Amino acid sequence: MEEKPLEAENQPAYSIYTQRQKAYIVFMSGLGGFFAPLSANTYLPSIPSLPGYLGVSPSLINLTVTAFLIFQGLAPSFYGDLADIAGRRPAYLISFIIYIAANIGLASQSSYPALFVLRCLQSSGSGGTYALNSGVIADISTPAERGRYMGAAQSGIMCGSVYLIVFAITVPETARKVVGNGSIPPTAWWSRSLLSQVARRKAVAKQPDDSAAPGEPKPCKLRLPNPFKTLLIISEKDCAVTLFYNAIIYTSWYTVTANLSNLLSEIYHVDTLQIGLCYIPFGVGAALSIVANGYIQDWNYKRYARSHGFSVDKERGDDLANFPLEKARLNIVWPFVYVGAAAIIGFGWAAEMKTHISAPLILTFAMALFLTACYNSMNLLIVDLYPNSPSTASAASNLTRCLMAAGGSAVIEPMTRAMGTGWAYTLIGLLIIALSPTLCIVTRYGPVWREERRVRLETRAAARQCSAEQRA
Template structure:
């Protein structure tokens, strides 16, 4: 019988001879903040392009000689492409980098606005609205990918809140700006404004935005070249550049990568979280789609006054996004402190799904979600009745709906990139796909839905739906951590098969509880000993 040779290696832990860990990212807090503001400004064009158009719907219908219901199809097609296009661009950014895709999609957006400015028939307008959505919508997914690249879970909630706040500020001001332009100069100047702003933002991206994807830039110290290098680095050099810096392996682009958002929708945690967030977004879409006509019929307002009535909704989104991001970080730090004390995990090890697979990400993010949903349900139910009374009741309900909807988007968006940081852009693309698909359907039927049930009955029914979906979050709270660990195990095993690696692999940051690898020459068992420490045992026949 052959003898068995066993070698044991301990990796990680608190060994005295271990080199200090490199920072998650070399950017200073000020530099990270600047990057977050720039990508969030770019991401705002998705919501701005949608909302700035709402007060002009009646004018577009008159100018193009089509019905109001037909004009609503331009919103539906925008939402469809807003949901679908990140599924294409997101995986590309996960392979080729954020900056390259940012530039490409923004160039597409600028061309679309030029086409809209020159359009004089509804089919042409519809085509360029689709192209506009294709370019603008992806910026949200890529901006979230950038934030994930440069932040840890401890600070990510605040950054995501700022991202949401900037985007929702544009959504708040968009209808008022669109109403003023439509009233004073005609709705075509809406697209002239977006064209000018888009060109300016594209220039800012080219000058200042560095590549952040960790497979290209590492933690920000890998020297950048070619299209990944911002123009400003050519003038003053790249700070913190280190030719010996490590980067994560670059994934290969496979056709299956474009189906990654759909695969995520098939995973329980993603499916449940995204459905709840998408339903809230769909209700909000119905409210915005019917608001312009209801305000004109009930109160006799012109397009500027209608645009101003959208401000409370956007203001609620803006305030809630900023404050709730800070609340998310505070809740996360409380859970983190408890977890580190219980597991004796040093501060030098960041909390990630791989370094801390048993950390309750789901509970840290979802702790106040039920209260948010119930507030949204109450405001939605009252919204329909508010049109029977003074305008201020409509505005109050609209404010609360906007605030609650923004909070839920921040919660679900942050949770998704927490549990899948290696696929941040694809996770955000899945988020966009779910909410925009449901929002497109809701917008398409909004007019007939309200006509059949009445404004009060329609929004009462939608509010009941919000109450009905709220308990679904308890499913993620209870079983989400287990699903996440199972997903990590499948991912690690799939990665080993794809890479075809042989022999001992040290995986101190793996979330896998135990992996057996057989390569024909022996057996390797990788099993964690303590948090941050892995025992690698190699058994070979001799």
């Protein structure tokens, strides 16, 4: 994948959006980014009741969870590249049209084949929002403030059809390959929102006749999205190691969420409504984690900048070539890893010993609080490593973690049946701890691998320029 070196772009400012405009863009991105976990998690409490309602075995219902995760991992590979070449707006609009159509179909069906197909279609629509969310935040924020913006953008909720209308009318295009830092007006109709067009016409009308235009329109060259670009990111050594451990953390977390409804139904004999309420600690822990971790990441970034004599530029962005980015993003993750692993082990034994229901629920809160911070931090690092293709980079993260989580959701029930709930989750917690030195590998060798990639890409770009000059 062709990627520019990690350097501040040669522009007057990293983005021309005001703080109020940034806040609105982040708010709308947050609302859009919520639909992927919403669609996945609201389905889980109904799992124990679906076999009887549809007349199928529990294993077939569990297969719908696995298929949902597979499509949620694959879909962003298409949306990510589309968003990086054509803009965020067309990718968002396509994903939500598919998502809304699937929801309408799910609301009117009552057969297992229809459920299976439409859940896959629903996942294909909602899965794109994860990569697009990260891409928008990378467009408008510098590395020094990206943590809190990313945290805010991943904590919204809204009705899908209303969101689509509001987004289409109000949210501007932010993709840097289409509008630069926001000063270049997009030419394609799908990249122009109604409000941005009105604002731009008013600005032009106020300009004197002999004044220069704020920026020449940038032609949008469309091509078919290339989903294999995510594989090129995964093949990079630093990304591969980070994405592997990120997938381990997410899969461990998902083995609990996917199996929680079955455990609650079997052990505590609660109904579907009560099972749904038991997921609230999960949601609260994850929401608090996302927001708090964003501020912690920004604080740690600035702390490392001060200790290394590195100046932070919130206007034009930072030259990260000689900055210990990997340490700044990952060194705070260590305590989260171990507390999260301990919470998973404790959850397994609380379920095994059939303690009061409050014990496993408190542990799910702790698990969500700490493990969500782990994989969000690693996703933030991946986006930092590919500032010019953030949606594709985020899609690579989503692909690896969702495919591994699909496998985890498929095997967790047989594991608990064969080993017992306590030992099954003990094995998962110990796996997290045993593989935690992966973080050391990234922080130790990541800067070296990053510099090797920068030199390789510069050499390749120079060779292409020389070849073009010779042909001319």
